[in-house]
Amino acid sequence: MFVLLRFLLFCVLIISNSFAQDSTQVSLLQKITQLQDKSVQLSPDLKIVRNFRSQKGAEAYTRFTDFLPQANLSMRREKDFYEERNAPLRALGLGPFNSTWGIDYKWTLINYGYIQASRKTFTEKDKAELEVMNKEKEYPITFNTNLLNYLLAKYKKAAVENSLKKAETGKREAKLGFELGQKTKLDVLRSEANMVSLDSKKTSYTDEEQNTKSKFLEYSGLDYSDLSFFDNLDETQILATINSISIPPNASSTLRSDPAFAKSPLLESLRYEEKINTIALASLTQTQWPELKIQGSYNNSGNSFGDSINTPYRTHTIALILTIPLFGSGNIISSNFEEYFAKKQIEYTMAQRKLETQNKLSNTLIKINALETLVASLTLNVSQYEELYRLTLKSYQLGKSTLLELLEVQDNLLDSKISLAQNKIQFYTLSQNYLWQAGLQ
Numbered sequence: 001m002f003v004l005l006r007f008l009l010f011c012v013l014i015i016s017n018s019f020a021q022d023s024t025q026v027s028l029l030q031k032i033t034q035l036q037d038k039s040v041q042l043s044p045d046l047k048i049v050r051n052f053r054s055q056k057g058a059e060a061y062t063r064f065t066d067f068l069p070q071a072n073l074s075m076r077r078e079k080d081f082y083e084e085r086n087a088p089l090r091a092l093g094l095g096p097f098n099s100t101w102g103i104d105y106k107w108t109l110i111n112y113g114y115i116q117a118s119r120k121t122f123t124e125k126d127k128a129e130l131e132v133m134n135k136e137k138e139y140p141i142t143f144n145t146n147l148l149n150y151l152l153a154k155y156k157k158a159a160v161e162n163s164l165k166k167a168e169t170g171k172r173e174a175k176l177g178f179e180l181g182q183k184t185k186l187d188v189l190r191s192e193a194n195m196v197s198l199d200s201k202k203t204s205y206t207d208e209e210q211n212t213k214s215k216f217l218e219y220s221g222l223d224y225s226d227l228s229f230f231d232n233l234d235e236t237q238i239l240a241t242i243n244s245i246s247i248p249p250n251a252s253s254t255l256r257s258d259p260a261f262a263k264s265p266l267l268e269s270l271r272y273e274e275k276i277n278t279i280a281l282a283s284l285t286q287t288q289w290p291e292l293k294i295q296g297s298y299n300n301s302g303n304s305f306g307d308s309i310n311t312p313y314r315t316h317t318i319a320l321i322l323t324i325p326l327f328g329s330g331n332i333i334s335s336n337f338e339e340y341f342a343k344k345q346i347e348y349t350m351a352q353r354k355l356e357t358q359n360k361l362s363n364t365l366i367k368i369n370a371l372e373t374l375v376a377s378l379t380l381n382v383s384q385y386e387e388l389y390r391l392t393l394k395s396y397q398l399g400k401s402t403l404l405e406l407l408e409v410q411d412n413l414l415d416s417k418i419s420l421a422q423n424k425i426q427f428y429t430l431s432q433n434y435l436w437q438a439g440l441q
Helices: 002-042 044-065 083-091 112-179 185-220 224-230 235-245 265-284 305-310 331-397 403-437
Strands: 070-077 099-111 291-302 313-323
Touching: 002 044, 002 112, 002 185, 002 224, 002 235, 044 112, 044 185, 099 112, 099 305, 112 185, 112 224, 112 235, 112 265, 112 403, 185 224, 185 403, 235 403, 265 331, 265 403, 291 305, 331 403
Parallel strands: none
Antiparallel strands: 070 099, 099 291, 291 313
16 A cells, blocks of 8 residues: 555656646747747847838839929029129110029929839839848748757757766766776776866857857847846756757648749749849930920029019020930940840849759758658667666676776767757758748748
């Protein structure tokens, strides 16, 4: 009866501990989600593309105003050095006046250069809208990738610290065994050398942790204080967080090959770029097109500004002006050839870049499939090394294995755990970026 009660108590403790760990993990993921929501408003990258979109919106209206009437106020005050000679003419309203103010106005009705500049600006505005949408879709992936790199560095450091604790225990046992005559001086030296090696790794991983943390904060726009809840996580909690974040949602069901990648945002951005560059070539031939505009002026003149306002001599002109280019010393032919070959250059360049993008996506899919197999293999490898370390430790304690064998297994276990975490993160990053870049999500 007593044994049964102990067993039930043990089961309750295991269940409660598991529940506490799950609760802690959920809380961590909720905090990470809150960080991401906060970062969406603070990220410098998102601010840049949103600001560029606003700039293009303002520029589009500026281009639109080129087709609206424009007016300018001009004022002039001059000195007449031949006042006596010009006085009779001025009295008849024919001579020069000392003071003049007027309004010059213009209304462009047809201008090829204005039309093409407007087309280019509105296309750039559409591309800026696309870039914002793409950046916002990509942001959670990049946010998680930078965060995972930071957590990976923390995991490496935590794993080495745990290995250091084991190494410290091994060092004490080696010294004690040497004093009792059960171990050799070589075992003590090996344990000390192992401690130095692990200390060196810890220093390297500490520096890596700081660098990845700084990079993550630079990208996200967050503060150091926002990441304080990561400070007290142990190796198991960090690894569980990495595993939770680096699970690609529905990746296996959506990863597929698509040679055309018709919905790829990368290719869509290239199409906009090609269109913008083609429209920009209109500047080469815009002087060959007719221009139609209304132009006029309204002027008040007098011997003084008072006269120009109270008793002015008024003139008012208005004209419909049609400008037709007639002769340009042969540049009509050369500029059209220039535009033709420039269009061909854009066409060839964009075709090459599209092909490079498609090949890059296809190669990424191959890497993802290989990484998926590698992660499964490394997961099994870690389990094997954990079991091997457990058995080797027992064998070493019984005197059947050497310290060198134990240290070798310990190093292999550490490297395999780090390699598994690294490849999990790489698999997540590649698969999520592929889904976004291929237009599959």
